[in-house]
Amino acid sequence: MSVLKPLPRWADVVLLPLLNLTLAFVVSGLVVLAIGQNPLHAMWAIATGAFGSGYNFGYTLYYATNFIFTGLAVALAAHAGLFNIGGNGQAYVAGLGVIAVALLLDGTHWIIVMPLAMLAAMLVGGIWAFIPGYLQAKRGSHVVITTIMFNFIAAALMVYMLNYVLKAPTGMAPESRMIAPDARMPRLAEFIDFFRHTPVNLSLFLAIALLVGVYYLIWHTKFGFALRTLGQNPTASRYAGFSNSKIIMIVMTMSGALAGLVAFNEVLGVQNRLVLDFVADAGFVGIAVALMGRNHPFGIGLAALLFGALYQGGNELQYVVPGLTREMVVIIQALVILFTGAMEGLFRPGLQFAFMLFTPEHKAEAMARESAGSES
Amino acid sequence: MDLNFLISMLDATLRLSTPLLLACLAGLYSERAGVFDIGLEGKMLMAAFAAAATAAVTGSAWAGLFVGMSVSVLTALLQGAAAISLKGNQLIAGVAINMLAAGLTTFLGQQWFRQGGRTPPVSGDARFSSIQLPFAAELRNVPVVGEIYSVIISGHSILVYVAFLMVPLTAWILFRTRFGLRLRAVGENPKAVDTAGISVRRLRYQAVLITGLLCGMAGAYFSIAQGAGFGNNMTAGKGFIALAALIFAKWRPVAAMFTCLLFGFLDALQIRLQSTPLPVLSDVPVQLIQALPYILTVVLLAGFIGKAVGPKAGGVPYTKER
Numbered sequence: 001m002s003v004l005k006p007l008p009r010w011a012d013v014v015l016l017p018l019l020n021l022t023l024a025f026v027v028s029g030l031v032v033l034a035i036g037q038n039p040l041h042a043m044w045a046i047a048t049g050a051f052g053s054g055y056n057f058g059y060t061l062y063y064a065t066n067f068i069f070t071g072l073a074v075a076l077a078a079h080a081g082l083f084n085i086g087g088n089g090q091a092y093v094a095g096l097g098v099i100a101v102a103l104l105l106d107g108t109h110w111i112i113v114m115p116l117a118m119l120a121a122m123l124v125g126g127i128w129a130f131i132p133g134y135l136q137a138k139r140g141s142h143v144v145i146t147t148i149m150f151n152f153i154a155a156a157l158m159v160y161m162l163n164y165v166l167k168a169p170t171g172m173a174p175e176s177r178m179i180a181p182d183a184r185m186p187r188l189a190e191f192i193d194f195f196r197h198t199p200v201n202l203s204l205f206l207a208i209a210l211l212v213g214v215y216y217l218i219w220h221t222k223f224g225f226a227l228r229t230l231g232q233n234p235t236a237s238r239y240a241g242f243s244n245s246k247i248i249m250i251v252m253t254m255s256g257a258l259a260g261l262v263a264f265n266e267v268l269g270v271q272n273r274l275v276l277d278f279v280a281d282a283g284f285v286g287i288a289v290a291l292m293g294r295n296h297p298f299g300i301g302l303a304a305l306l307f308g309a310l311y312q313g314g315n316e317l318q319y320v321v322p323g324l325t326r327e328m329v330v331i332i333q334a335l336v337i338l339f340t341g342a343m344e345g346l347f348r349p350g351l352q353f354a355f356m357l358f359t360p361e362h363k364a365e366a367m368a369r370e371s372a373g374s375e376s
Numbered sequence: 377m378d379l380n381f382l383i384s385m386l387d388a389t390l391r392l393s394t395p396l397l398l399a400c401l402a403g404l405y406s407e408r409a410g411v412f413d414i415g416l417e418g419k420m421l422m423a424a425f426a427a428a429a430t431a432a433v434t435g436s437a438w439a440g441l442f443v444g445m446s447v448s449v450l451t452a453l454l455q456g457a458a459a460i461s462l463k464g465n466q467l468i469a470g471v472a473i474n475m476l477a478a479g480l481t482t483f484l485g486q487q488w489f490r491q492g493g494r495t496p497p498v499s500g501d502a503r504f505s506s507i508q509l510p511f512a513a514e515l516r517n518v519p520v521v522g523e524i525y526s527v528i529i530s531g532h533s534i535l536v537y538v539a540f541l542m543v544p545l546t547a548w549i550l551f552r553t554r555f556g557l558r559l560r561a562v563g564e565n566p567k568a569v570d571t572a573g574i575s576v577r578r579l580r581y582q583a584v585l586i587t588g589l590l591c592g593m594a595g596a597y598f599s600i601a602q603g604a605g606f607g608n609n610m611t612a613g614k615g616f617i618a619l620a621a622l623i624f625a626k627w628r629p630v631a632a633m634f635t636c637l638l639f640g641f642l643d644a645l646q647i648r649l650q651s652t653p654l655p656v657l658s659d660v661p662v663q664l665i666q667a668l669p670y671i672l673t674v675v676l677l678a679g680f681i682g683k684a685v686g687p688k689a690g691g692v693p694y695t696k697e698r
Contacts, residue, residue, distance in 0.1 A: 031480075035487050083467055085414075141677035142686075144467055145623060148414065148616055149670040156667035164661065287471055325486055327493075330479030334472050342458035342469035 004352040005362055011351065017294060017340055019347045024335040031331060035323060042321050042328070049316025050309035056316070058188070058198025062270065064308030065200065066262045068207035070286025071304050072214050073258035075295040079218055080251040081231035086132060086147025087259040087283025089154030090125040094260030096161065097124035098267040099274040102179040113183040117268050118206070118261070125260015126253040128154065133252025137245035143252065151283075159276065166274060176274040185269040201269035206261065208301075214258075215297040227251050259283060285311075288333050291341040307333070379520070385644055386528050391602060392647075393640025394532075394539045395420070395594040395611075399618035400625070400632045401539075401546050402590035408550065408627060409583035410563035410689040411459050414470035415451075416591055417615025418477035423448040423595025425481035428495040428606035429488065431502040431599075440502065440600045441535075445592030451477070452588030453581075460580045463693035474615075482608055495599070495606040504533035504601040533601040535593060542590070546629040559583055563687030566694040576694045594618075620673035627686060639669045 007016070029039035050060045070087045077084035084090075097120030105113050132146035159174070168177035185202050188195045218224040229237040230247050238244055266278045285307055292306070293299025314329035339346070356362040399416045406413045427444030431437055451473060458469040482493040489495055512530035515522035550556040558579055562569045566576045598614075599606040621639055625631035646665040 031483075083465075085467070085471065135674070135678045139678040141674070141679070144414070145619070145677060146674055149620060149674045152613060152616065152670045153667045153674075156663040156670075160661050160663040284471065284475060287468070291468070323487060325483060327479045327483035327486070330475060331483060334475035334479055337468060337475060338458065338472035342455075342464035342466075342472055343462050344464055345462045 004349060005356055007348070007352055007355060011355065013294065016344070016347060016351060017292070019351075020340040020344060021292065021336065023346070024332065024339040027335050027339075028328070028332045032324065032328070037321055037324060042317065042324055045317050045320035045324075046310060046313030048313075049320070050313035054194035054196060055198055056312060058195035058200045059312040059315075060305070060308045061195075061204055062198060062200040062265075062308070063311040064304045065204045065207045065265050066282040067285050067289045067304035067307050068211060068300060069261040069265070070259050070282050071289030071293060071300040072210060072286075072297065073255045073283075074286045074290035075293065075297070075300055076214060076218070076227075076258065077251055077255040078290060078295050079224075079231050080227040080247060081234070082133075082136070082248065082251060082255075083144050084129065084147055084252065084255045084259075085144055085283075085287070086129060086150050086256075087262075087286045088279050088281060089147070089151035089283070090128045090256040090259040091262035091279045091283055092151075092154045092158055092277075093128045094121040094125035094263035095158070095267050095274050095278060097121050097260070098263045099166065099176050099179075102183055102268060103176065105183060106180050108183055110183050110185055114185055114202070114268065117185075118264050121260040121264040121267075122257035123260075125263070126257035129256020129259070130249060130253040133249045136252070137248040143248075162274065162276060168273075174276055179268065179272045183268075184272050185264075187269065199270040201265065203261065203265040203269050206264075207304075210258065210261075211297040211301050218297075223247075223250075259286070285333060287341075288337045292336055379523070383523055383527050385641070385648065387531075388644035388647070389637060389641040390528060390532065390536060391640075392643045393636040394536045395597045395602070395614055396618045396621055396639055397539045397633060397636040398535075398542070398590050398594035398597065399615055400621045400636050401542050401629065402587040402594065403619055403622045404546065404550075404627060404629060404632060405559070405583045405590070406580075406587040407622065407690055408563045408687055409559050409580050410566060410687055410692065410694070411456070411580055411584060412466045412470070412691040413455070413584075413587060414467055414616075414619060415455050415473035416587075416618055417611055417613065418470070418474035419448045419451050419455075419588060419591035420595035420598065420611045420615050421474075421477040421481055421609070422451050423592040424599040424610055425485060425495070425595075425606045427592075427596035428498060428599035429485070431498045432489075432496045432605065435500070435502045437498075437502055437504050437600050440498075441504075441593070441596045444596035444599075445589055448592030448595060449585060449588035452584050452591065456581055456584035459693065460577055460584070463695065466691055466693070478609060481606070485606065485608075493608045497605040498600055499604060502600065503604055504535055504597075506531045506533055507537070533597070535597045535601050538593065539597075540633070543629050543633045550629060555582075560687075563689055566689050570694070570696060576696070580694075591615075617669050620669050623686070624669075624673050624676055642666075642668050 032039040032042050049056055051057055070091065073087050074084055098117045101117040101120045102113055128150060132143050132150055135141040135146050136143040162174040166176040167174055187199060187201045189198060218228065226237065226242045227247050229240060229242065230244055234244055262279055262282050267274055271278055289300055289303040289307055292303040310329045310332060314326040317324045317328065318326060356365060399420055403413050403416050423444035426447035427440040430443040431440030455469050455473050458464040459466040485493040485495060509530035512526040516526040550560065558569060558574055562576055562579045570576050598610055603610065617639055621632060621635040625635040642665055646662050649662050649665065
């Protein structure tokens with residue numbers, strides 16, 4: 001029996017993901033249609049809600065900043081064959097690092113607080129991911145299960161810390177006291193009037209720099225080569241003289257550090273204090289972003305912008321189209337993960353067949369296969 | 377600690393471990409067949425919503441259970457299609473299912489009932505009421521034994537008894553029937569099963585189907601037996617505790633029951649501690665008890681207390697050789 005020929009590279013990298021993505025949006029549109037609303041109307045509402053004004057665009061960029069961090073975290077681990085599902089927990093505990101630096105250096109200028117808080121976020125997030133990495137590398141426990149467990153442990157830990165350790169003496173709510181105005185990370189609105197009243201801040205530039213940095217790390221350094229080799233073939237990596245367990249631990253720590261930067265954006269730049277659940281599932285959005293961006297920083301940048309737009313547009317959606325709540329965005333996100341991630345292979349055989357039909361040298365083979373298929 | 381306290385704790389333990397046990401056994405079938413399932417949570421949530429919505433509209437708990445289980449089975453089959461037929465990443469499929477359930481249940485709940493994502497409260501026949509076992513009332517006054525029988529064992533909804541009967545049934549199916557042997561084989565060495573002329577795909581779909589049925593029952597238990605109506609995200613991570621229990625029990629049914637009872641007891645304890653602090657445990661934060669199932673599972677996985685090794689072919693889609 002003849003075998004389908006593999007797809008040309010451009011079809012594999014661009015066409016197939018685009019088809020999957022289209023399917024995700026078509027199904028989302030069907031959900032909107034099912035409740036008696038016009039999907040095009042909804043889409044327009046999301047688009048204007050996300051890009052319609054400086055205010056809307058500022059919020060879109062603020063969400064996108066978080067999603068770049070978590071998307072890169074998932075992608076970096078994925079290149080080493082690791083599925084870091086614990087971005088949420090890593091970002092959440094990283095908040096402890098940021099708030100510790102900010103409150104200890106109370107009254108210090110932000111130019112000093114900012115780099116230290118950034119390092120603290122990366123350090124604490126990194127540690128929270130290092131433990132699952134260590135357990136995978138040295139004890140053989142599956143990193144997916146451990147990171148899931150660590151998400152829940154992080155949630156419990158943070159509730160405890162906010163209720164018993166960090167709670168402001170004057171307040172009732174489980175949240176830390178406010179960071180002094182001088183120490184807060186400046187928002188872009190302070191320099192650019194276009195972004196008036198929006199939370200997008202300097203961490204956006206860090207996110208963009210990291211897109212470039214992670215690209216360079218993965219494809220232009222020896223370590224990047226080692227981690228990709230591990231991801232492709234652990235045995236080959238070992239025979240090439242790399243220490244697999246060391247790479248696993250370093251990659252997981254880096255991945256956690258990237259996820260931890262969500263806390264840098266949220267705590268030092270937006271909330272200006274530590275609050276419950278400030279991560280708001282950014283870690284899970286990171287999975288969708290990485291899948292959609294095909295684990296490439298360029299794709300991740302675009303996907304993060306798209307999801308930022310969906311989140312911001314989704315917030316506005318309910319005011320424009322009655323009945324369409326922001327849960328619609330969660331549904332779209334789930335469908336993107338389902339179709340571009342788990343059901344990635346849906347169109348592959350069909351597409352491969354179509355490609356063979358349209359290349360003269362394979363056409364006969366394809367026809368033969370078709371008739372053989374219909375007989376069996 | 378007095379006896380009354382202990383009895384009420386054990387009673388609560390039984391109620392709280394039931395959904396864990398159902399979800400845990402659900403996961404056991406598919407994971408034993410080599411399909412990792414981190415989507416237990418999502419299937420339960422879908423079922424909880426569907427069951428409550430149906431029960432609220434029809435007024436029948438049985439109709440609710442039926443629809444809840446059907447929705448869960450359909451979700452499981454979607455997940456199965458991705459994981460088995462399309463050979464997709466099983467973990468990503470699970471993540472997608474969880475997210476889809478979280479979004480869809482709140483969204484549809486708001487669309488249909490306009491109560492902020494909740495369903496209308498269900499009562500009377502729309503809910504599984506507690507069953508009094510024979511002689512429960514008569515034996516109530518007999519010290520110790522009577523109290524244990526009438527309070528702890530009697531007076532639960534039928535789903536509680538079904539859940540615990542599923543344990544010996546699962547053990548029997550898994551270890552004493554041809555289907556169970558094949559199921560375990562397909563999780564360990566699918567190629568051998570295939571060579572013996574048995575369809576790996578068919579077996580895995582059967583396993584995923586059972587997973588759907590049991591998750592559906594667990595979900596329905598949340599909304600129309602334990603609770604009275606569906607609330608946003610009402611499964612609250614129980615699907616992941618069930619997953620932890622499954623690993624903790626090393627994928628064995630009887631051990632799964634004891635693990636779920638332990639985790640259910642911890643849950644009962646932390647609920648109790650939130651209202652009335654106990655003298656012995658006053659220094660232990662509630663959050664530590666909440667996190668304990670996860671911490672224990674991590675410690676077990678790390679191999680510090682025994683070793684949990686899952687089915688060998690777990691997580692790997694099977695490709696038939698040509």
